[in-house]
Amino acid sequence: MNNGKIDNIHGGNIEAAWRSYGKIKFLDLSVSINPWGPSLKLWLDLLINLKRVREYPEPYSECGRRLIANYFTLTEANIALGNGAAELIGILPQTLPVNRAVVLEPTFTEYRRAFEEIGKPVRRIPLTDDFEIPLPTVASELQKGDLLFICQPNNPTGKLFKREILQELLELVKAKQSWLVIDESFLWFCCPIKEQSFSTLVNDNPNLILINSLTKIGGIPGLRLGFVIGAREIIKKINQVLNQWNLNVLAQRSLASTINHGFLERTCRRLNNENRWLQTKLAKFGSFKVYPWDANFYLIQLMSNFSATDIISKLAARGILVRDCGNFMGLQEGFIRIAVGKRRQNRCLIKNLRKIFQHEKSK
Numbered sequence: 001m002n003n004g005k006i007d008n009i010h011g012g013n014i015e016a017a018w019r020s021y022g023k024i025k026f027l028d029l030s031v032s033i034n035p036w037g038p039s040l041k042l043w044l045d046l047l048i049n050l051k052r053v054r055e056y057p058e059p060y061s062e063c064g065r066r067l068i069a070n071y072f073t074l075t076e077a078n079i080a081l082g083n084g085a086a087e088l089i090g091i092l093p094q095t096l097p098v099n100r101a102v103v104l105e106p107t108f109t110e111y112r113r114a115f116e117e118i119g120k121p122v123r124r125i126p127l128t129d130d131f132e133i134p135l136p137t138v139a140s141e142l143q144k145g146d147l148l149f150i151c152q153p154n155n156p157t158g159k160l161f162k163r164e165i166l167q168e169l170l171e172l173v174k175a176k177q178s179w180l181v182i183d184e185s186f187l188w189f190c191c192p193i194k195e196q197s198f199s200t201l202v203n204d205n206p207n208l209i210l211i212n213s214l215t216k217i218g219g220i221p222g223l224r225l226g227f228v229i230g231a232r233e234i235i236k237k238i239n240q241v242l243n244q245w246n247l248n249v250l251a252q253r254s255l256a257s258t259i260n261h262g263f264l265e266r267t268c269r270r271l272n273n274e275n276r277w278l279q280t281k282l283a284k285f286g287s288f289k290v291y292p293w294d295a296n297f298y299l300i301q302l303m304s305n306f307s308a309t310d311i312i313s314k315l316a317a318r319g320i321l322v323r324d325c326g327n328f329m330g331l332q333e334g335f336i337r338i339a340v341g342k343r344r345q346n347r348c349l350i351k352n353l354r355k356i357f358q359h360e361k362s363k
Contacts, residue, residue, distance in 0.1 A: 014026060024319055026319055026321050027319055027349070028321045029322050029338050029345070030321040030323040030337075031221065031323070031339060032186070032216060032297040032339040033215070033219050033339070034216065034218065034296075035219075035340065036270060038220055038254070038258070039218075039257050039258070041257040042220070042254050045257050046250055046253065049249065050250070052249045053248075053249055053250065055249060057247055057252055059244040060080075060081075060239055060244050061081040061252050062076065063255075064255045065081060067255050067256055068227050068229075071259050072199040072229065073194075073200075074199060075232075077236070078232060078235055079227055079228070079235065080227065080230075080239050080242060081227045082226040082228065082242065082247070083224045083226070083247060084224035085110075085185050085212065085215070085226035086110050087224075087242075087246065088211055088227070088228045089110050089181075089183075090110070091238065091241050091242065092147065092209070093120050093147070095241050096179060096234070096237070098120075098145055098178075099120070099121070099143070099145035100120055100121040100122060100123055100145070101114070101115040101123070101146070101147050101149060102141065102147065103122060103124055103149050104125050104133060104138070104149070105124050105125070105330030106127070106131075106156060106157065106325070106331045107154055107155065107328070107330075108183065109328065111151075112124070123146070124329065124330070125137055126330050131154065131159045131291070133150075133161055133165055135168060135169075138169065138172065142173065142176045143176065143178065144178060145177070146173075147180075148173060148179065148180050149181050149183065150169065150181070150182045151186075152182050152187060153186050153187065153189075153190060153293075153294045155295070155297075156299050156323070156325050157291060158291060158295045158297055159293075159294065160295070166182065170198075170201070170205060170207070170208060173208075174205070174207050177207075178207065179208075180207060180208050182198055182209075182210050182211070183212070184197055184198075184210055184211065184212045185211065185213035185216060185226075188214075188267075189216075189217065189268065189271060189295050189296045190294050191265070191268035192268075199229050202231055203231055205231070206230075208230070209228060209229070209230045211226070211228055212226065212227050212229065213226040214227075214255070214259065216296075217264065218258035220254060225247070225255070274341070274346060275296075275340055278298075278346045278349075278350075281346070282350075285353065285357065287302065287357050288301060288302045288304065289303055296340045297323075297337050297339045297340060299325070299335060299336075299337055300335065300337070302335075302336070304357065306356075308325070308326060308333065309324070318356075320348065322339075323336060323339075324336060
């Protein structure tokens with residue numbers, strides 16, 4: 001046991017939770033993945049292909065690239081696969097002729113870290129008070145050779161930016177001779193993705209790069225499955241940097257069952273039902289503010305005497321993990337992020353939140 005604070009900077013760290021609270025079974029709502037987990041077909045595919053771990057993976061995941069390309073009506077020359085989206089984010093400053101990163105905070109910390117780890121500068125621009133993109137500020141700050149990161153919808157705010165705003169940013173980076181990277185990893189939860197993705201624009205816009213991940217929608221964080229979409233010349237450069245065997249055999253074999261239309265549609269239908277139910281229940285609490293969301297998680301600002309550490313510790317002691325947003329730059333103290341679970345999990349969350357706040361009122 002330690003002081004009760006889980007010392008990780010990312011959700012889903014069960015080992016850290018065990019060190020803090022003992023070996024109990026946790027309901028993990030700290031990581032925003034598909035609560036229903038992988039499809040049944042994926043489990044079958046993994047069992048059938050388990051013996052293939054004795055083989056080398058297919059170099060550059062040609063079959064997987066073809067699957068992704070067909071799904072988005074592109075060619076495999078527009079696709080590169082990675083060991084999770086983080087690997088692909090990490091190689092961008094080493095692959096492209098970029099000078100610095102521009103990040104709109106709060107947002108996913110890997111954008112900033114990818115540049116800082118190799119000594120390249122990062123320009124941080126705060127989102128507006130309601131977590132929108134400050135277009136005039138971006139326009140005045142953006143310089144030639146910059147790489148502007150946008151998380152769509154944003155993590156941790158859950159905000160889905162308007163498409164016309166992103167189109168304005170695309171025109172801006174073209175005029176400034178810079179780059180726009182849109183991370184669409186959570187867009188799968190805002191169905192249908194093909195209608196909202198910017199994938200149809202990459203061939204006519206070499207300044208545009210799309211990062212994506214099947215880890216979250218597929219419920220497979222242990223397999224690590226990301227991809228990048230871009231113009232052919234960009235993808236060619238990225239594939240030259242990537243290790244040809246960066247995606248393991250089982251991850252490659254999980255692609256087809258993960259982007260299966262039936263699985264994706266079923267997930268979105270279930271998620272919409274749970275989102276509506278959970279949002280209604282959370283709105284009844286007067287002890288915190290729930291921000292409007294478009295993804296599979298909620299950003300919550302505590303308005304009571306509890307700190308984020310208090311709530312995280314009290315929930316963890318009851319076997320529920322939520323995400324501490326303390327390492328997201330651009331958020332002040334008192335923010336947590338809670339993933340949407342299955343109905344019984346969401347009921348468990350609401351029940352324990354009620355007990356915690358009722359106990360506080362009774363003091």
